[in-house]
Amino acid sequence: DGGITQSPKYLFRKEGQNVTLSCEQNLNHDAMYWYRQDPGQGLRLIYYSQIVNDFQKGDIAEGYSVSREKKESFPLTVTSAQKNPTAFYLCASSRREGTDTQYFGPGTRLTVL
Amino acid sequence: GENVEQHPSTLSVQEGDSAVIKCTYSDSASNYFPWYKQELGKRPQLIIDIRSNVGEKKDQRIAVTLNKTAKHFSLHITETQPEDSAVYFCAARRAAGNKLTFGGGTRVLVKP
Numbered sequence: 001d002g003g004i005t006q007s008p009k010y011l012f013r014k015e016g017q018n019v020t021l022s023c024e025q026n027l028n029h030d031a032m033y034w035y036r037q038d039p040g041q042g043l044r045l046i047y048y049s050q051i052v053n054d055f056q057k058g059d060i061a062e063g064y065s066v067s068r069e070k071k072e073s074f075p076l077t078v079t080s081a082q083k084n085p086t087a088f089y090l091c092a093s094s095r096r097e098g099t100d101t102q103y104f105g106p107g108t109r110l111t112v113l
Numbered sequence: 114g115e116n117v118e119q120h121p122s123t124l125s126v127q128e129g130d131s132a133v134i135k136c137t138y139s140d141s142a143s144n145y146f147p148w149y150k151q152e153l154g155k156r157p158q159l160i161i162d163i164r165s166n167v168g169e170k171k172d173q174r175i176a177v178t179l180n181k182t183a184k185h186f187s188l189h190i191t192e193t194q195p196e197d198s199a200v201y202f203c204a205a206r207r208a209a210g211n212k213l214t215f216g217g218g219t220r221v222l223v224k225p
Contacts, residue, residue: 033213042119042202042217043157058212059114090156101147102213104156 003027004105006091011110013078013085021076021108023091029103030096032074036060037088037107046089049074050096078110086112115140117205119216126193127224134219136203137185143205146179146186147213151200160201161188193223 004025013019023032034046045058049068063082068074078085091105116139126132144165149157163170163177163186170177179186190197203216
């Protein structure tokens, strides 16, 4: 999982602003995922992508958008439409076939001021 | 869709004792069940996983059992140590696609 990086580690946003969280992997994984984690809670899937130029909504996609223009990159934009964006955001990646263990990045903690 | 329930939500054990966490899943087509450990402020890390063609898997002090008929699987940690204190998540995945559904997590505290 050392091959997955997220930036920034901490992010502060004013209400009404869009912000973009970065996720990069050098593991040559096809599939990438974004999860949201609230304090004391589990992981909820926001979006996932199994191949370049294609992605699907997860369980809580409203107020978020993604793109997958490159295999290594899967940025997440938190839009002003997301009512309660303060959370810990985790990116993950996996192979699509064979040993498809999901590996997580170090996370980005987003706080809305 | 898949629903994964995890119990208990918190677990306190004495160092050296065993800890058991149980998860149930709803989708009978699920065939892959990983367990992740997350220390405070860190990323979840895979500690063990099991596939539906296996009933039990062990790795040193950690073991996972799977009962496909009852649709539940469990994590067993023996001889617990203070460094086992963390939040543990179970997850399940269907045969098609790589979308994991996570349980709500169990906070384990090992008291020295």
